[in-house]
Amino acid sequence: MSSTESATMSASAPAAKGRVLVQIRDLAKNYRRGAETVHVFEGVNLDIHEGEYLALMGPSGSGKSTLLNILAGLDKPDRGKVVVDGKDVTAMNSRQLAAWRSTHIGFIFQFYNLLPVLTAAQNVELPLLLTNLGKKQRREHVMHALDVVGLSDRTEHFPKQLSGGQQQRVGIARAIVSDPTIILGDEPTGDLDSVSGDEILTLLERLNREFKKTILLVTHDAHAAERAQAIMRMDKGVLSR
Amino acid sequence: MTTTGLVWANLRRNKKRTILTMLSVMVAFFLFGVLRSVITTLDAATEVGSEGRLISSSASGITFLLPEAHANRLAAVDGVSSVSWANWFGAYYRDPNDFFAQFAIKADTYIPMYPEIVITAGSMDDFMRERNAAIVGVGLLRKFGWQVGQKVTLTGTFAAGDWDFNIRAAYDPPDPAFGDELMFFHYEYFWEGTNRQVTPGWFVMTLEEPDRAAEVASTIDAMFKSSVAPTKTQTEKAFNAGFVTMWGNIGFLVSAIGTAVFFAILFVSANTMMMAVRERIGEIAVLKTVGFGDRLIFGLVLAESMLISVLGGALGLFLARGAFAGRNALNAFFPGFGVTGGTIALGLAMALALGVVSGAVPAFQSARLSVASALRQVG
Ligand SMILES: Nc1ncnc2c1ncn2[C@@H]1O[C@H](COP(=O)(O)OP(=O)(O)O)[C@@H](O)[C@H]1O
Ligand SMILES: [Mg+2]
Numbered sequence: 105m106s107s108t109e110s111a112t113m114s115a116s117a118p119a120a121k122g123r124v125l126v127q128i129r130d131l132a133k134n135y136r137r138g139a140e141t142v143h144v145f146e147g148v149n150l151d152i153h154e155g156e157y158l159a160l161m162g163p164s165g166s167g168k169s170t171l172l173n174i175l176a177g178l179d180k181p182d183r184g185k186v187v188v189d190g191k192d193v194t195a196m197n198s199r200q201l202a203a204w205r206s207t208h209i210g211f212i213f214q215f216y217n218l219l220p221v222l223t224a225a226q227n228v229e230l231p232l233l234l235t236n237l238g239k240k241q242r243r244e245h246v247m248h249a250l251d252v253v254g255l256s257d258r259t260e261h262f263p264k265q266l267s268g269g270q271q272q273r274v275g276i277a278r279a280i281v282s283d284p285t286i287i288l289g290d291e292p293t294g295d296l297d298s299v300s301g302d303e304i305l306t307l308l309e310r311l312n313r314e315f316k317k318t319i320l321l322v323t324h325d326a327h328a329a330e331r332a333q334a335i336m337r338m339d340k341g342v343l344s345r
Numbered sequence: 346m347t348t349t350g351l352v353w354a355n356l357r358r359n360k361k362r363t364i365l366t367m368l369s370v371m372v373a374f375f376l377f378g379v380l381r382s383v384i385t386t387l388d389a390a391t392e393v394g395s396e397g398r399l400i401s402s403s404a405s406g407i408t409f410l411l412p413e414a415h416a417n418r419l420a421a422v423d424g425v426s427s428v429s430w431a432n433w434f435g436a437y438y439r440d441p442n443d444f445f446a447q448f449a450i451k452a453d454t455y456i457p458m459y460p461e462i463v464i465t466a467g468s469m470d471d472f473m474r475e476r477n478a479a480i481v482g483v484g485l486l487r488k489f490g491w492q493v494g495q496k497v498t499l500t501g502t503f504a505a506g507d508w509d510f511n512i513r514a515a516y517d518p519p520d521p522a523f524g525d526e527l528m529f530f531h532y533e534y535f536w537e538g539t540n541r542q543v544t545p546g547w548f549v550m551t552l553e554e555p556d557r558a559a560e561v562a563s564t565i566d567a568m569f570k571s572s573v574a575p576t577k578t579q580t581e582k583a584f585n586a587g588f589v590t591m592w593g594n595i596g597f598l599v600s601a602i603g604t605a606v607f608f609a610i611l612f613v614s615a616n617t618m619m620m621a622v623r624e625r626i627g628e629i630a631v632l633k634t635v636g637f638g639d640r641l642i643f644g645l646v647l648a649e650s651m652l653i654s655v656l657g658g659a660l661g662l663f664l665a666r667g668a669f670a671g672r673n674a675l676n677a678f679f680p681g682f683g684v685t686g687g688t689i690a691l692g693l694a695m696a697l698a699l700g701v702v703s704g705a706v707p708a709f710q711s712a713r714l715s716v717a718s719a720l721r722q723v724g
Pocket of ligand 2: 168169170290
């Protein structure tokens with residue numbers, strides 16, 4: 105299927121689906137690098153349903169991160185629309201986006217990206233600093249999130265006192281602590297050994313099954329992608345199944 | 346944790362750098378406190394001296410002498426109620442570097458003109474009776490460990506030789522700007538000790554009506570205009586201010602140094618903040634990703650920069666105040682030298698400004714940072 109076709113891509117069989125949570129329509133993104141223009145993708149369409157766990161594969165430079173960033177409101181498309189849970193993300197200004205991200209997006213980075221000066225618990229608490237929650241409530245949410253990722257006994261550790269896999273689990277706790285609408289992972293296992301990577305994948309599966317989290321996982325590891333319910337491919341700016 | 350906690354955590358990230366920067370700011374503001382106090386003390390000195398007393402010195406300059414015979418003609422001027430005179434001595438006690446001022450005064454007429462000389466130990470009568478008696482400021486007693494009744498020997502510079510004095514009284518001025526490290530002794534002793542070579546350095550006059558000071562002054566100068574020793578007559582306040590204007594170049598120098606220090610420290614702390622932010626691009630991107638708005642990011646960086654400046658600045662300023670509280674080494678040159686509340690307030694305002702200016706650019710850059718490209722940079 106070509107991305108320029110008007111038919112909207114759907115990831116899995118209609119019977120298993122919840123309501124449409126994310127609608128991506130006719131999305132185009134170019135980067136200008138000096139005089140030349142890099143066409144990352146054009147006319148991308150995608151629906152993500154509530155409770156879905158999608159993997160997005162593709163070679164390096166194919167535009168996976170760009171798509172994820174636009175979906176998270178971290179980057180602006182040149183054309184097209186992204187609607188998440190009824191809200192047009194592409195129409196929001198940067199201040200609205202920041203507030204929206206804090207409640208709707210849980211982002212997991214490849215390199216964990218924890219703040220080295222903060223403990224595991226403090227790192228997880230960061231998104232909650234923007235809420236009205238009191239200190240005690242914040243603490244409860246943080247402890248619950250760390251419990252889900254299996255790090256209840258490492259709350260006061262600093263990132264450098266944790267292994268790569270543990271750091272990534274803190275990163276996941278931070279992504280889920282504010283109970284976001286959707287979890288986006290940009291190659292979260294890319295920097296881990298296979299055992300740690302497996303643990304992370306198991307954790308994501310659990311988040312999807314047990315906690316009904318909607319997940320979009322970018323990876324170029326076929327083994328990782330297979331753990332998702334469906335696999336999308338991005339190649340040369342074209343999104344396909 | 347809170348957002349304030351986040352600022353503190355960031356400050357602790359590179360403790361050595363934070364402390365070094367804070368110390369630099371501290372030293373700079375210590376210097377600022379001291380330098381500005383030189384100016385405020387000089388300014389205060391221009392306020393010392395009475396509007397009601399006139400000083401006649403040589404029109405050729407304050408280092409030229411005047412004939413004693415001027416005294417009688419001054420006393421005859423309409424509006425002048427009393428006349429006295431004085432001169433500098435310029436001697437030292439043991440160490441030539443231990444500067445303090447001594448004045449040879451025509452005591453019987455001089456003392457009544459100066460209510461500032463409040464005797465707190467010994468007695469004026471004892472001083473008056475004895476040819477080589479001296480009155481010294483309480484500051485000098487403390488500085489040299491002198492006591493009333495003690496004999497001290499000073500070494501003259503231009504009036505060479507050893508000069509013996511008996512301390513017969515000590516004074517403590519109500520206004521510290523008058524100075525409490527002065528010494529007064531009898532003009533007659535000075536005159537005879539120099540083989541009657543030295544004559545008055547200046548005349549002091551009190552007026553019947555202080556309002557007529559300008560008029561009386563011009564009468565006096567006109568009277569001596571074609572004499573062997575023409576005069577320049579002005580109020581004592583203007584006379585003192587004249588000395589301070591001699592220091593005026595120092596005032597300018599001090600401001601120049603202060604400004605240079607301020608800009609030097611601006612570059613130091615701006616550089617610190619640039620570095621702090623540059624190595625944190627990924628973290629700022631993360632904060633933005635989890636929903637920290639541009640303003641909050643701007644505020645976090647600015648708060649960090651302001652904390653460094655204000656803490657460092659306050660430390661330096663209060664250190665300067667503490668170091669020059671009460672008596673201090675600078676009193677001999679700048680009577681009443683001290684760091685004023687105004688200097689502290691100005692210093693703190695400057696520290697605040699320093700924090701804002703040095704943090705503004707990195708704070709702005711952080712706020713404007715594009716998450717997508719930042720994450721690309723750090724991987
Ligand atoms: N800020 C940018 N400026 C210029 N080109 C960019 C920028 N961001 C991404 N690109 C280009 O866009 C293409 C897609 O990048 P990306 O989305 O990171 O790919 P992927 O995540 O699939 O590896 C690449 O060719 C990349 O060089
Ligand atoms: Mg990528």
